[in-house]
Amino acid sequence: MALPSINPTTTKAWKEIEAHFNKVSNMHMKDLFAQDDKRADKFTIKWEDFYVDYSKNRITDDTIALLLELVEEVKLKEAIESQFSGEKINQTEGRAVLHTALRAPKSDIFYVDGVNVVPEVHEVKEKIKGFTNQVVNGQLKGYTGKAFTNVVNIGIGGSDLGPAMVVEALQYYKNHLTTHFVSNVDGDHVNEIIKKLNPETTLFVVVSKTFTTQETLSNATTIKEWFLKSAKEEDIAKHFVAVSTNLDAVKGFGIDKNNVFPMWDWVGGRFSLWSAVGLSISLAVGYDHFDSLLSGANKMDNHFKNKDFKNNIPVVLALISIWYNNFFKAESEAIIPYSQYLNQFATYLQQGIMESNGKSVDRNGNPIDYQTGTIIWGEPGTNSQHAFFQLIHQGTKLIPADFIGFVSSLHGNKDHQDKLISNFLAQTEALLNGKNETQVVEEGTTQNIVPFKIFNGNKPTNTIFIDKLTPESLGKLIAMYEHKIFVQGIIWNIFSYDQFGVELGKQLATRILKEFSGTIVDKHDVSTQNLLNYYKEKS
DSSP states (O other): OOOOOOOGGGSHHHHHHHHHHHHHTTOOHHHHHHHOTTHHHHTEEEETTEEEEOOSSSOOHHHHHHHHHHHHHTTHHHHHHHHHTTOOOBTTTTBOOOGGGGGOOTTOOOEETTEEOHHHHHHHHHHHHHHHHHHHTTOSBOTTSOBOOEEEEEOOGGGTHHHHHHHHHTGGGOOSOEEEEEOOSOHHHHHHHHTTOOGGGEEEEEEOSSSOOHHHHHHHHHHHHHHTTTSOGGGHHHHEEEEOSOHHHHHHHTOOGGGEEOOOTTSOGGGOTTTGGGHHHHHHHOHHHHHHHHHHHHHHHHHHHHSOGGGOHHHHHHHHHHIIIIISOOOEEEEEESOGGGTTHHHHHHIIIIIHHOOSBOTTSOBOOSOOOOEEEOOOTTGGGGTTHHHHHHSSSOOOEEEEEEEEOSSOOHHHHHHHHHHHHHHHHHHHHOBOHHHHHHTTOOTTTGGGGOBOOOOOEEEEEEEEOOHHHHHHHHHHHHHHHHHHHHHHTOOOSOOGGGHHHHHHHHHHHHHTTTOOOOOOOHHHHHHHHHHHHHO
């Protein structure tokens, strides 16, 4: 069964939301709080170790009620059932979308083409577990008999961003292995990594579903050539493993067939860290922590699948995002984690959100005349407070923001944590309340400076408070955003799981590359031809 294909702007709820927006869009949240002393409790979802406060949004009870009517009309419930039952909801590529199966317990059943895939998922997990334990414990050794000290993940896109983000986020839990990530085809990137490595003690994980990705294969080949300056061809089998489906290409590279970890076409790259793509995560933090990451994601899956929409975290966050994107015409959202461990979190979500929902054709193949996709950006607090917060507080753009914080620090420094959380809470309060002219004057500000110190406030935020950054809570957090992506895609009537927009530049790059060897492949526009000539002359 195909996904429902309903233009949201034709629904009764959408038209009612538009009328409602015209009534409430100029309301100030301060007034909404003053009118309802239960507002904070009403617009908060408490679930396990998550406390999600969305009361600091420009919404009323009616807003939420109408948005919930919208998801009923676009048949979100049926869409969720289609995804979890293994139907090929990635219709443009004829694939199921079952990254949820990767974190399911053995007792669960997920069908793809009539076959329950959970047993083979757990078979691969057992292989990851065994391999991880052998490397971490020093049982597997390099070609000179030395234990491994370094792991290099070679991939790009989902084969890099997810593992790199998680390894950094969980570095508190890391073991003795040092993990590196090579992604950019920029030769300076790979050579800077190589400088830090000893070929005798380094394990390389090549991640490419097809084993044809230009950046990944170029980097893997460069590293292989470097490795063979001190090792022999047969030593490749001891130092290189692959996550791929292309066994022939992997074998041709020299990787032992026993060191190949399979993938499935029903797992999209940007949702693949839960699969063998996460091998470098398992190696970095140990298999038990990797398994906890998956367990956390599975708990969020069950919450998303089973909880009524009004108390469903991903659904509520998606609806609020739709409210700002499609009615307030806000184009971007900021992700502000108050943890340096989540330094790469916004970068990771940029791919997940913008590659998934950056579409301008609906599920019927028709051009879209409403906004889809949001621009995602952000940095950790408190660093970001000293950078772009000026724009959020006093700029002309409306920028909804997710604030993510943890009650307890990992290293236990209470003084630092109190200062961090005081900023975390103060910023959302400041964005809500702002500062009026009277307050500025009372501070003793001279009259000519008063206009510059006024903050209008009324800037929307969600506060996601989590007890502690653990592998399990991180798994929940990532899965929360994955499901938010899905809900938005359903409402916007787009296919969230293809990424044809990534391909055109790759195709043209292949043509241009041939021209560097003297083959004239194609005519270019005048600008591109001039740039190409300039590069040839200078290089």
